[in-house]
């Protein structure tokens with residue numbers, strides 16, 4: 001065994017949950033329906049593809065500015081101001097390889113050995129490993145399923161110690177589908193200010209909200225801009241998961257530190273890919289809203305069907321592409337249910353426990369990754385499985 005770096009040996013092995021368990025199944029003769037991975041079913045809109053191909057044809061194949069193309073950062077600045085209510089200029093933005101790189105750079109820039117970072121549970125597992133790799137210690141605060149996984153600052157405050165450096169917020173929330181209210185966020189913001197903490201805000205689903213729900217960016221609240229790292233991506237809203245394109249804004253010193261990590265790691269994001277991002281932001285807004293309307297219809301179908309299954313109840317998610325049904329009435333543990341659904345019903349969903357103990361007795365069902373027909377088939381299979389228990 002080579003003498004590996006502590007940042008590797010001290011990082012928990014990454015679990016890929018049901019994604020790993022279902023890998024390779026598609027090469028068997030079974031017809032597996034994948035509702036485990038948040039991979040958009042839509043394809044990237046054509047005008048984005050065309051702009052990228054044109055950029056390549058026009059010779060945009062060389063290095064760009066390290067933080068990203070000025071024209072792209074100007075378009076991002078417009079979006080942050082108009083949609084997120086964050087008054088960030090083009091020079092306050094860094095383009096990244098998806099949200100994944102933005103959050104990695106944020107943790108590397110902020111977290112020292114022994115620093116504690118609060119994760120609200122159910123949490124997004126990727127953040128856990130990144131905190132560890134940066135030398136930090138993830139500290140879990142369980143949100144209460146009986147209170148619709150609401151953010152309660154009193155519970156969070158109990159977990160704060162002199163070593164606490166930051167709180168991670170995923171809003172809208174993967175896996176619960178919660179879109180946090182202004183009041184919940186104001187409570188969190190007050191806590192961050194009183195204890196002098198940073199908020200690392202993963203807002204990858206900011207534009208996937210339903211029923212007219214309003215997404216509120218915590219950085220837009222008074223006094224929060226400089227103590228928040230706000231991270232976004234084209235991944236989900238523009239169906240650009242394979243493109244690896246995202247961006248981050250933060251207070252000046254922190255953003256400079258994040259820029260140092262990104263530039264050290266990759267220099268910058270692929271130049272021609274950034275032209276696709278410009279086309280996405282400057283293109284017709286209906287394309288984006290049509291995709292959200294489609295996701296909302298799929299949500300309605302899946303949630304209605306889940307609520308007809310014995311022992312299953314499902315709240316209506318106000319954002320993201322996930323339903324998070326409570327299966328406690330079936331008597332099954334969430335991992336057993338997920339394993340059996342794969343084995344007996346050829347449907348892959350993620351277990352709630354994958355997102356920490358507060359997710360137990362739930363499943364995460366992605367409704368954004370398949371067609372209506374396939375979703376109906378998956379729901380028929382799940383219904384038959386739960387009927388048979």
Ligand SMILES: Cc1ncc(COP(=O)(O)O)c(C=O)c1O
Pocket residue numbers: 038097098099100101124170174202204233234235241245246
């Ligand atoms: C909460 C959350 N953050 C980050 C990501 C990863 O985003 P990206 O593909 O842009 O790196 C995902 C993808 O599922 C996610 O759900």
